[in-house]
Amino acid sequence: MSKFMAYVRYKPPLSIVIPTYNRQESLVRAVKSALEGSPSSAEVIVVDDFSETPASEVLASVCDERLRVVLNKRKKGASGARNFGVDCANGELVLFLDDDDCFVDGYIGRVLKVAASLSSDAFGSSAVFIENADNSSSIMRKIAHTGIVKRRVPIRLKIVGLGMGFWITRSLFNSVGGVDDELKIDEDTDLCVRLFAQGATQWYEGEPGVRVARTDEARLTNTVSSEVRKVAYARTFLNNQSRFPFGSRITQHLINRAIRATMKDGDTMRAKQLLGSTNDPIAFGLGTIHYALRRIKVTSRQ
DSSP: OOHHHHHHTTSOSEEEEEEESSOHHHHHHHHHHHHHHSOTTOEEEEEEOOOSSOHHHHTTTOOOTTEEEEEOOSSSSHHHHHHHHHHHOOSSEEEEOOTTOEEOTTHHHHHHHHHHHSOSSEEEEEEEEEEETTSOEEEEOSSSSOEEOOTTSOHHHHOOOTTSSOEEEHHHHHHTTSOOTTOSSOHHHHHHHHHHHTTOEEEEEEEEEEEEEEOSSOOTTOOOOHHHHHHHHHHHHHHHGGGSOTTOHHHHHHHHHHHHHHHTTTOHHHHHHHHHTOOOHHHHHHHHHHHHHHHHHHHHHO
């Protein structure tokens, strides 16, 4: 019997965490999809990040003892709301859902079955249905197959978003420190990188588990400025480079995209500072080449 299954005997097997901010109509749909697909022993935790219309009022018509609505007591924003949701969770398995998305029928059951077959140091995600504002749709699939993700899979494909049917054991989530609530974006990459460093088992399902809405309405995970992106990418790199041995593909991926983000705005000074803070000589060398190529590209535009 797995550690997860042993835990299930004493506590709810699943806690679904939905952070929310000003998403009245779509929040109801998200919560109903979570409740309809969950076993009777599960719980759905909505973390209200101080919406103008309280989530408790929005969900007043949803009568289900499995539903809990709490006010975020951690740092404001999507990361803090997710962390507080896990703080409130009773289940050993945590599944995240954005407040304007919904689960595909059957996905929650598949997650429970997979998690029960793996060790307690596991996390996973799935492909997603993308529903656009013009009513068109598509499938975003990072990895073609379903199963444990192999080490040889490129890093950019292994990094998954928290809105992609992301699930994780609560013990593993807490052991890596949860989500970095200082990050306005890129918190999913940062979390995945820390999970990789800990050697966690990663599962991916090639069939969509979530329907993701793409609209212009307000949400916790909205579009941000290039400055916020540069700061976030730099923080993710600087906070994680020491977790891996010299020459790691992960370290190289992180520094390359941080340099790419800074050089996109022609911010050569910040790119140089990033290179200067690198403690991996291999990453420094390859990063310098990446910087030089980006600088040539920026210069050619002028």
